[in-house]
Amino acid sequence: MQLTARQESLLAEARSYVAQEIAPYAGAWDENQAVPESAVAGFAARGHLGALVPREYGGAGLDAVSFGLLNEAVGYGCSSMRSLLTVHSMVVHAVTRWGSEQQRAHWLPRLAGGGSIGAFALSESEAGSDAGRLRTTAQRLPEGGYTLTGGKMWTTFGQRADVYLVFARLDGQITAFLVERGAPGLEVVPVTGMLGTRASLLAELRLDDCRVPADALVGRPGFGLSAVATSALDIGRYSVAWGCVGLLAACADASVAHADERVQFGRPLGEHQLVRRMIADMVTDTTAARLLCLRAGQLKDAGDPATVDATWTAKYFASVKAFRAAADTVQIFGAAGCAEGHPAQRMLRDAKIMEIIEGSTQVQQDYLAQAALRERAV
Amino acid sequence: MDAIKSATREFIGKYVRNRELADSDDLFASGFVNSLFVMQLVMFVESELATPVADEDLQMDNFRSVDAVAAFVARKAAATPAA
Numbered sequence: 001m002q003l004t005a006r007q008e009s010l011l012a013e014a015r016s017y018v019a020q021e022i023a024p025y026a027g028a029w030d031e032n033q034a035v036p037e038s039a040v041a042g043f044a045a046r047g048h049l050g051a052l053v054p055r056e057y058g059g060a061g062l063d064a065v066s067f068g069l070l071n072e073a074v075g076y077g078c079s080s081m082r083s084l085l086t087v088h089s090m091v092v093h094a095v096t097r098w099g100s101e102q103q104r105a106h107w108l109p110r111l112a113g114g115g116s117i118g119a120f121a122l123s124e125s126e127a128g129s130d131a132g133r134l135r136t137t138a139q140r141l142p143e144g145g146y147t148l149t150g151g152k153m154w155t156t157f158g159q160r161a162d163v164y165l166v167f168a169r170l171d172g173q174i175t176a177f178l179v180e181r182g183a184p185g186l187e188v189v190p191v192t193g194m195l196g197t198r199a200s201l202l203a204e205l206r207l208d209d210c211r212v213p214a215d216a217l218v219g220r221p222g223f224g225l226s227a228v229a230t231s232a233l234d235i236g237r238y239s240v241a242w243g244c245v246g247l248l249a250a251c252a253d254a255s256v257a258h259a260d261e262r263v264q265f266g267r268p269l270g271e272h273q274l275v276r277r278m279i280a281d282m283v284t285d286t287t288a289a290r291l292l293c294l295r296a297g298q299l300k301d302a303g304d305p306a307t308v309d310a311t312w313t314a315k316y317f318a319s320v321k322a323f324r325a326a327a328d329t330v331q332i333f334g335a336a337g338c339a340e341g342h343p344a345q346r347m348l349r350d351a352k353i354m355e356i357i358e359g360s361t362q363v364q365q366d367y368l369a370q371a372a373l374r375e376r377a378v
Numbered sequence: 379m380d381a382i383k384s385a386t387r388e389f390i391g392k393y394v395r396n397r398e399l400a401d402s403d404d405l406f407a408s409g410f411v412n413s414l415f416v417m418q419l420v421m422f423v424e425s426e427l428a429t430p431v432a433d434e435d436l437q438m439d440n441f442r443s444v445d446a447v448a449a450f451v452a453r454k455a456a457a458t459p460a461a
Binding site (some may be wrong): 132305307 | 389390412415417418419420422437460
């Protein structure tokens with residue numbers, strides 16, 4: 001993998017930080033269904049919440065490949081913390097790309113320093129993959145500003161966020177709004193008991209005549225889905241894909257270590273051919289997924305529209321392979337890996353979530369096949 | 379203008395299957411493209427046509443056809459003082 005010296009050093013630093021400050025606690029956070037405030041603060045202090053915030057607004061202004069490497073490092077240790085990086089960076093990207101200069105000046109320094117945590121509120125109970133069916137509405141107020149009514153589901157870090165990027169229909173057209181936590185008419189209800197990424201503080205948002213100011217609108221009316229959400233989801237998908245590379249690597253490392261130590265039938269597990277096959281697949285898939293992510297990142301850094309399809313490919317491959325690797329990791333650990341609190345169990349539950357968020361496996365299969373058929377016709 | 383139209387036509391051709399498009403055809407009204415196309419077209423206009431797209435440029439009239447994209451690029455170029 002061709003990385004610059006700066007990217008290598010960023011990856012090494014992030015890995016060291018994750019090994020010390022995140023990975024040892026991921027099990028406890030999963031059990032408690034919450035990452036603690038100290039972890040969010042530590043993440044912010046490292047500048048990671050400002051990863052995608054341009055330097056002139058106080059962020060790190062990372063290139064796409066560097067941002068990807070950070071996601072891999074965090075995803076290696078804890079998928080819930082990687083989720084924070086994902087959704088927060090999606091809001092950062094939306095404001096940077098489609099916000100007005102006033103919105104950028106107001107929000108980006110806060111988002112960069114962690115003074116404001118961002119969350120992405122698109123999904124509704126009846127609008128998941130089919131996001132265009134969303135029902136939340138926005139109405140203009142005669143005195144200026146808007147009022148939002150409806151409900152959002154499964155908002156990652158919704159319990160913790162200070163500002164939400166909410167999508168609602170204004171005059172029937174999907175439009176993006178920045179809604180502050182304290183906006184009158186917004187109720188945040190914790191969602192618990194999820195299968196995976198259990199520490200990612202999910203919430204349901206209830207918007208009842210929720211009032212937001214005129215400058216809450218991001219982009220232009222009618223471009224909420226086609227420009228703001230799609231470009232934010234592209235970043236989210238990219239972040240999840242890299243997080244899956246970290247998950248794959250964590251599965252491979254745990255499996256290799258266990259296969260080397262655990263003896264059955266008089267030989268280490270690693271000397272049993274059927275176990276060796278699982279390990280071979282894990283390490284191959286880790287490398288392949290990393291290369292697909294790297295390609296998507298390099299296309300992003302070049303501003304090439306081909307990054308969109310490359311990101312779908314990377315996320316599809318990485319998430320499907322991460323789930324298989326996690327299932328095989330549980331298999332290699334056997335009963336121990338099935339136990340409550342075991343990392344293999346947590347990684348399997350987390351990996352399943354990766355196949356659902358930011359484009360389900362089936363939506364991706366459909367999209368990628370459609371793209372292949374289209375290219376053949378050209 | 380012709381070069382811009384030609385490049386735009388070629389780019390759009392990658393995303394529209396089995397259809398001959400006139401430069402004035404409305405891409406969005408006819409359902410030729412999927413929901414990701416606006417983002418891809420914006421990236422193309424920025425990287426290949428070297429024309430920054432700001433939030434206030436998000437108007438369907440700037441992107442709905444080959445003619446619209448060419449007119450948008452020409453307008454932005456005219457509004458930018460020569461370096």
